[in-house]
Amino acid sequence: MKITIIGLGLIGGSLAKDLRRSKFATELTGVDANEIHAGEALELGLVDRVEPFEKGIKNADLVIIAIPVDKELEVLPAVLDGIDPNTTVADMGSTKKMITDLVKNHPKRKQFIPAHPMSGTENSGPTAAIDDLFRGKIAIICDHEDSGPQHLALIEKMFQVLGMDIAYMSSDDQDHSTAFVSHLPHAAAFALANAVQAKEDRNIIFDLASGGFRSTVRLAKSSCSMWKPIFEQNSQYVVNSLNVYIQHLQQFRDCMKNNEFDKLEELILNANKIRTILDGEHPHFIKNEETFIKLYTK
Amino acid sequence: MKITIIGLGLIGGSLAKDLRRSKFATELTGVDANEIHAGEALELGLVDRVEPFEKGIKNADLVIIAIPVDKELEVLPAVLDGIDPNTTVADMGSTKKMITDLVKNHPKRKQFIPAHPMSGTENSGPTAAIDDLFRGKIAIICDHEDSGPQHLALIEKMFQVLGMDIAYMSSDDQDHSTAFVSHLPHAAAFALANAVQAKEDRNIIFDLASGGFRSTVRLAKSSCSMWKPIFEQNSQYVVNSLNVYIQHLQQFRDCMKNNEFDKLEELILNANKIRTILDGEHPHFIKNEETFIKLYTK
Numbered sequence: 001m002k003i004t005i006i007g008l009g010l011i012g013g014s015l016a017k018d019l020r021r022s023k024f025a026t027e028l029t030g031v032d033a034n035e036i037h038a039g040e041a042l043e044l045g046l047v048d049r050v051e052p053f054e055k056g057i058k059n060a061d062l063v064i065i066a067i068p069v070d071k072e073l074e075v076l077p078a079v080l081d082g083i084d085p086n087t088t089v090a091d092m093g094s095t096k097k098m099i100t101d102l103v104k105n106h107p108k109r110k111q112f113i114p115a116h117p118m119s120g121t122e123n124s125g126p127t128a129a130i131d132d133l134f135r136g137k138i139a140i141i142c143d144h145e146d147s148g149p150q151h152l153a154l155i156e157k158m159f160q161v162l163g164m165d166i167a168y169m170s171s172d173d174q175d176h177s178t179a180f181v182s183h184l185p186h187a188a189a190f191a192l193a194n195a196v197q198a199k200e201d202r203n204i205i206f207d208l209a210s211g212g213f214r215s216t217v218r219l220a221k222s223s224c225s226m227w228k229p230i231f232e233q234n235s236q237y238v239v240n241s242l243n244v245y246i247q248h249l250q251q252f253r254d255c256m257k258n259n260e261f262d263k264l265e266e267l268i269l270n271a272n273k274i275r276t277i278l279d280g281e282h283p284h285f286i287k288n289e290e291t292f293i294k295l296y297t298k
Numbered sequence: 299m300k301i302t303i304i305g306l307g308l309i310g311g312s313l314a315k316d317l318r319r320s321k322f323a324t325e326l327t328g329v330d331a332n333e334i335h336a337g338e339a340l341e342l343g344l345v346d347r348v349e350p351f352e353k354g355i356k357n358a359d360l361v362i363i364a365i366p367v368d369k370e371l372e373v374l375p376a377v378l379d380g381i382d383p384n385t386t387v388a389d390m391g392s393t394k395k396m397i398t399d400l401v402k403n404h405p406k407r408k409q410f411i412p413a414h415p416m417s418g419t420e421n422s423g424p425t426a427a428i429d430d431l432f433r434g435k436i437a438i439i440c441d442h443e444d445s446g447p448q449h450l451a452l453i454e455k456m457f458q459v460l461g462m463d464i465a466y467m468s469s470d471d472q473d474h475s476t477a478f479v480s481h482l483p484h485a486a487a488f489a490l491a492n493a494v495q496a497k498e499d500r501n502i503i504f505d506l507a508s509g510g511f512r513s514t515v516r517l518a519k520s521s522c523s524m525w526k527p528i529f530e531q532n533s534q535y536v537v538n539s540l541n542v543y544i545q546h547l548q549q550f551r552d553c554m555k556n557n558e559f560d561k562l563e564e565l566i567l568n569a570n571k572i573r574t575i576l577d578g579e580h581p582h583f584i585k586n587e588e589t590f591i592k593l594y595t596k
Contacts, residue, residue, distance in 0.1 A: 118506055122573075138506055167505060180494050181506045185514035191546040192486060193569035196478050198542060207465060208416055208436055208479045209576055215513045216483035221573040224566040231562060235554040242551040244496060246544055248489040253540040256533040264529060268522040271491035275519040278507055 004029040004060040006053075006075060008041035010120060011092050012066035013129025015162075016046040021131070024161045031056035033071075040126040057082050062154065065091040070229030072099055080108045088151040090115045090158075094178060095233040096142045096171035110148035113155040116140040116174060117164060118182065122221040135163035140178075142171040179237035186219045186227060187242055193220035302327040302358040304351075304373060306339035308418060309390050310364035311427025313460075314344040319429070322459045329354035331369075338424040355380050360452065363389040368527030370397055378406040386449040388413045388456075392476060393531040394440045394469035408446035411453040414438040414472060415462060416480065420519040433461035438476075440469045477535035484517045484525060485540055491518035 003025040005012045012030075019025040030047035032038040038050045050056075057063050057079055065075055072093050079089055080103060090113040093099060100114050119137040121128065139159040144152055159166050169177070196205050196217075231238055255264035301323040303310045310328075317323040328345035330336040336348045348354075355361050355377055363370060363377065370391050377387055378401060388411040391397060398412050417435040419426065437457040442450055457464050467475070494503050494515075529536055553562035 120510065122510075140506070167502075169502075173502075177502045177506055180497055181503050181511050184493070185490065185511045187550055188486060188490060188547070189514060190566055190569040191550050192483065192543060193572040194565060195482070195539070195543040195546045197568065197571065197575075198546070199478055204465075204467075204471070204475045205479050208438070208475055212418065212420075212517050213479050213483050214576060215516050216487060217572055217576070218513050219510050220569040222570075224563055224570060227566055228559060228563050231554055232559050235557075239551055239554050241493070242547060242554075245490060245493040246547055246551070248493045248496070249486070249540060249544055249547070252485055252489050252492075253537055253544070256529055256537050256540075259533075261526060261530050265522055265526050267492060268488055268525055270495065271488040271518040272520075272522060273495065274491040274515055277495075278512060278515070 001025055001061045002027040002029070002059065003062045003064065004031060004051075004056050005047065006031040006056070006063065006065045006079070007067035007071075008032045008037050008046060008126045008129075009066065010124050010128040010133075011117070012064065013041060013044070013046045013126045014131075014133035015064060015066065015092075016041075017129055017131050018134065018162050019158070022161045024158060029056050029060065037126050044126055044129070046126060046129060053078070054082060057087070059084065060087055062158075063087060063089045065089065065093075068226050068229050069093040069095050069099065069233055073102060076103060076112070077106065080106050080112060083108065083111065085111075087111060088113065088154050090155050092117055094182065094230045096140075096174045098233045100143055100146075100171045109146060111151055113144075113147050113151055114142040114171060115155060115159075116142070116178065117159070117162070118178075122218055124223040124226065132163070134159075137164055138167050139164040140167050140169060140174050142169060142174050144168050175234050176237050179234055179241045183230060183234055183238045184241040184245060186222060187231070187238060188245065189217050189219035189222075190227075193217050299323055299359045300325040300327070300357065301360045301362065302329060302349075302354050303345065304329040304354070304361065304363045304377070305365035305369075306330045306335050306344060306424045306427075307364065308422050308426040308431075309415070310362065311339060311342070311344045311424045312429075312431040313362060313364065313390075314339075315427055315429050316432065316460055317456070320459045322456060327354050327358065335424050342424055342427070344424060344427060351376070352380060355385070357382065358385055360456075361385060361387045363387065363391075366524050366527050367391040367393050367397065367531055371400060374401060374410070375404065378404050378410060381406065381409065383409075385409060386411065386452050388453050390415055392480065392528045393473055394438075395473045396531045398441055398444075398469045407444060409449055411442075411445050411449055412440040412469060413453060413457075414440070414476070415457070415460075416476075420516055422521040422524065430461070432457075435462055436465050437462040438465050438467060438472050440467060440472050442466050473532050474535050477532055477539045481528060481532055481536045482539040482543060484520060485529070485536060486543065487515050487517035487520075488525075491515050 005016055008030045016028055028047040030041050030050045031053050041047050042050055063079055072091055089111055096114050103109055117134050117139045119134045199205055252267055303314055306328045314326055326345040328339050328348045329351050339345050340348055361377055370389055387409055394412050401407055415432050415437045417432050497503055550565055
């Protein structure tokens with residue numbers, strides 16, 4: 001199958017590696033507005049060739065868009081305008097409501113699958129691409145009833161090949177849930193990095209930085225060009241999640257302030273429950289042949 | 299050298315492993331109020347024998363106290379009361395001001411080194427003990443001028459054997475710095491775990507939990523019996539650090555609320571600087587023979 005990947009960064013590059021190795025892709029074409037990234041991707045063998053946008057999306061069986069979500073708003077309509085009638089298009093963005101609203105009435109809407117593989121690292125660019133980035137993780141497919149069944153089946157097959165479990169939900173539900181589980185932890189890490197850098201004795205802080213600090217602040221290394229537009233597109237749900245988080249921090253602080261250490265103990269013991277919950281392997285999924293599929297309905 | 303370790307958990311057990319392997323310890327005695335832990339430590343071969351408190355601290359060259367900091371307040375004075383005149387005592391607690399104030403006028407104060415190895419995992423108990431937990435990390439030694447030089451030299455030698463860099467500072471400075479670099483990230487993780495558990499659609503959240511979420515919330519698995527007394531003893535500095543953190547979260551949220559995405563970009567780019575700072579290897583330390591030593595003075 002001929003696959004064109006637009007955006008040869010961490011996600012696009014890692015997809016290229018796995019899809020080639022699994023033989024899901026037989027021909028891989030790359031499109032990237034950043035010439036340095038395009039050159040690196042070729043040199044690393046992530047794609048067979050790099051083409052300009054118009055030529056790159058022609059004659060492809062599948063076009064995957066893996067670029068920052070602000071750029072997607074320009075690129076997706078142009079992709080839908082330019083593709084052949086049998087080409088499938090999927091995006092990999094972290095926000096879904098704005099992009100699906102944008103192409104709601106596009107004549108080729110059925111060829112598009114709005115998707116979000118819940119996987120990544122704090123690194124970016126083609127050199128950050130790694131094998132098996134997606135294995136064992138969840139891929140969200142949004143508003144699947146708005147896509148044509150053949151196009152949906154192809155993307156489901158791709159996620160199965162990548163070793164992913166699939167969750168189906170509306171674009172709005174995805175943005176709401178992702179605000180808590182991905183956007184909030186990133187905002188928390190950015191703010192923590194800024195808080196410790198604001199302290200007067202910065203050198204002491206960084207000399208002492210232990211493993212616990214490093215893991216909590218790791219996401220603060222994440223790319224601004226990727227994250228600024230995510231916060232922009234999902235601002236309402238992220239603001240809500242930050243409000244909930246700030247309330248929990250204030251509650252934690254007030255226990256200390258008011259010498260209520262029995263109450264603090266309750267908060268810690270409740271937080272500890274995250275261990276059992278996270279150590280399970282997607283306990284809410286139902287096994288369906290080779291993959292785990294879950295439909296979230298209200 | 300005969301070493302007695304009081305508290306055979308993650309820290310005590312990991313010390314036992316490294317000190318035996320390096321031959322720094324020739325005889326290892328364990329003391330633990332928890333009989334199950336004591337049995338596990340014996341079974342795992344962490345210590346040669348388990349003794350009751352009074353017998354365990356007799357005839358030791360070195361007594362290491364590695365128990366929760368509230369228990370330390372009872373145990374350290376009893377250890378100092380009971381040891382021989384040549385025995386060295388070190389504690390491994392995360393807070394230092396309260397414990398050093400407590401034994402300030404003890405006749406055997408010079409035999410005591412208040413220490414804090416900045417290393418750990420979110421697991422606890424003897425089964426959590428691992429090799430090389432301390433290598434490449436920082437050990438803080440507090441108020442070193444209040445300890446006898448031979449006792450100080452022995453603990454410095456021990457940390458060098460463990461592969462640690464040593465930072466010297468006052469108990470008050472250590473509690474202040476550790477509030478930011480260790481206690482705040484733990485409080486942030488506990489509050490984040492509680493915030494996401496409070497969301498109505500918990501199942502979705504946990505199915506979707508990605509690597510980023512997992513690393514940010516990892517510390518929320520940490521033991522309550524260890525952390526509650528740390529927050530209790532260092533409440534003032536931790537409350538301060540939480541206030542700074544909450545301000546930075548509010549600033550981040552307000553950028554989204556008020557559509558100030560240029561300002562949000564500045565915050566993210568500033569947070570990104572943590573990458574360069576953390577990826578350096580203790581850049582502020584001066585190499586001194588085999589170890590890196592830094593004296594923090596005001």
